[in-house]
Amino acid sequence: MSTHTVAKPSDASEKFAFSAANQSEVQKHLGKYPAGRQASAVMPLLTLAQAQIGGWLTVAAMNEVASILDMPPARVYEVASFYTMYRHAPVGKHVVEICTTTPCMLRGSDKIVAACERHLGIKLGENTSNGLFTLHEVECLGACVNAPMMQIGSDTYEDLTAETAIAVLDLLAAGKAPSPGPQSGRHSSEPMK
């Protein structure tokens, strides 16, 4: 069965409004486009809404974006369902996105995925029951020189092994901030010792 969700009519009856801070962001984005072309701002507005909700988009939020931009709601749903970085179901506090595109795959990303799945007790696309983690597979994030890698929030963790990946997750679970970047002792992408 194909996977993307279809919303129930009740989902659309929820309420969503941009926060005061985000309101001014919305205006900033709208100002970038000439009158009548405000629909161009649909992606930044969806991103704002997703951040405000906590990592995913509700139907109400998409409807609000549609009404701000004077677009038919269906056109906004199309955009939001096309791009995988817009999510349509609740996510955990940390969204762990493991790259499995060719370079990372060649460098062992499958092992990273398996280790994370085993450690967190969930499969790709699922949330942990404590609401801390969501596991996702993503396409190339452009850090191939330090493959394999994963992205959590706005930080990337590179040169991973199963052990270092789990160590990062453990630090996050303990409420600490793991240091982003290569986990192998490399500074950036200089040759390995």
Added chain:
Amino acid sequence: MPKLTIDGIAVEVPNGATVMQACELAGKEIPRFCYHERLSIAGNCRMCLVEQEKSPKPIASCAMPATEGMVIHTDTPMVKKARHGVMEFLLINHPLDCPICDQGGECDLQDQAMAYGYDRSRYLENKRAVADKNLGPIIKTYMNRCIHCTRCVRFADEVAGVPELGAFGRGEHMEVGTYVEAALTSELSGNLVDLCPVGALTAKPYAFIARPWELKKTASIDVMDAVGSHIRIDARGEEVMRVLPRRQDDINEEWISDKTRHAVDGLMRRRLDRPWLRDAQGVMQRSDWETVLAFLATKLKTTAPKRIAALTGDLVDGEQIFALKTLMSQLGVTNLDGRGDEYGLGGDAGLAAAAGWRFNSGFAGIDQADALLLIGTNPRIEAAVVNARIRRRYLKGKFPIGLIGERPPATHDLTYHYEHLGIDAVVLDALLAASDGFAAKLAAAQKPMIIIGSQVFAHGGAIRRRKLMQLVEKFNLVREGWNGYNILHRAAARVGALELGFVPATGGLHGREIIKAAQAGDLDMVWLAGVEEFDRGQLGKALVIYQGHHGDRGAEAADVILPGAAYTEKDAIYVNSEGRPQAALRAVFPPGDAREDWKIIRALAGKMGMDLGFDDRDRLREMMAAYNPIFAAMGCLPPANWGDYVAAVKSEAARAVAEAQNPAPAFHHAMADFYQTCAISRASPTLQNCSRLFVRGEKIDDKMEAEAVYG
């Protein structure tokens, strides 16, 4: 005008034409799925690939503009291979369920797979499965079959003006649907079924009912509104199975409304299939033609003509109107009215000149107009396919639209932006005085147009005609080569009755007076020809004769029932809003003892020993053409003399002054429920369901939908 060579044939095409159009001009068939000439170009199915010389790859002919000197090949090995490849891709995920698919036998995918496809499959993988969507009581979905051509999405967006459909997700996960589960709220949604090139969208009421090759097809005319859409009636045996649109670019293009399409399941329900007569105890008894005609002949002979009246309803055909008129005028009856609930259209000017009741620009005139004022009408529900034409003109741009009248509710709001100028006739005065705002836009237009709902004249007809005439003069609506004064009727019979003069004869009572007189006991006989508006209480003690085909309100009020034929059961002429007479053809026979309506009247005249001047339909039509020459030019848009109407409006000046004393009511909605407007649509389970869901907002569950499907 670029010149191209298609398979060695030189063709010249208009600027802006595509390579596909050029190929068609050269007589080459190009297979396609996503391309549709009335929708925007998507170019996503790739079925129309052709070879262009000096181009390394095949080109999508539907999206490629034709340019000077192109050399195109449509029959090379490369093209053949490209079509094979595309077809093979399309069939990767398409289920092999043609034997149980309602589209089977009329499926573009089936046909093109036969003609252009590869004769075997190389795929062993599982096909993808997609959840079906519930799009309401009209459309049944089998989303596994969808090939993502997006014709439905573009139709909903561009033609229907309800952008509720979309393609969600991407790649292999793309699905067409509404995202938030909801029925499609369009009066034109049935057209999606015709547009869908595969069996993904099929008609719910027609599910598993018939196969296209077992249906007898009859080209005919629709009577569900006053548009006169061209339809094809598909019948099996004595049952009409479905109605499809026929192409007529000046009227319905290739769309029809959901009411036109799905009213036909009302044709097998609540039918009057034998004559009925009320006995001495006041109980309706089954009867036969001999008895009722003898009874009526005696009654008509012994009743004073002054005490007889006849009204015609919304669905009656020209022959019936003219036969009844001939009978009544020979009897000396003057109390005739065929104008339905627009009785106020009466008075002198409303009856005097055809330009006063026709859609003078023609529906095709909307394409040329450059400003539009709607007065007391909601074309979206009163003439859904005309509304699609207005929307198309609106999408082209530079087309200001104003509305005087009640603002339509959100459920059937107009499908374009409009300026709401007000709700009553006072706005007309303001518009006449103003030189800014919408008045300025109207004044600046080269081809300004007003569309007036026919019920506008139901109150204060003379004063309103006068006001509108001033509007015509101020904005120069009628000029050389252009007449922008249009009346939009709602009932298929209305203009026919006016063209055939089924209106009060000299000294006769008009519709409202007839009802008043019947109630007061001043009438002994009232002949209701398909009239459903009145109940027994409104008709007093008069003998009520109902001639019609459905057991609806009219039959309930009747003392004598003469079972007639519905529009699918007779060769008949209907005149649409434009004044265009069109011939409908019989697809099936009337049920039981029911007869074609003019024959009933002819038989009654025979019983009375009267000679109406005709014995067959041909002679009757000759007489109609002799009375009004438009009936000699079937299917043509007749010219109307504007000067006659101007003179007629002038002649009723005194009446206008008198009417001006009364406060004019606002222009209210004439149609509350698009789906339930006549005896046939009220008898249709599909349209009853639509009415419950879309108009009354009730929930209809699957069981009810199943009832609609299987009866």
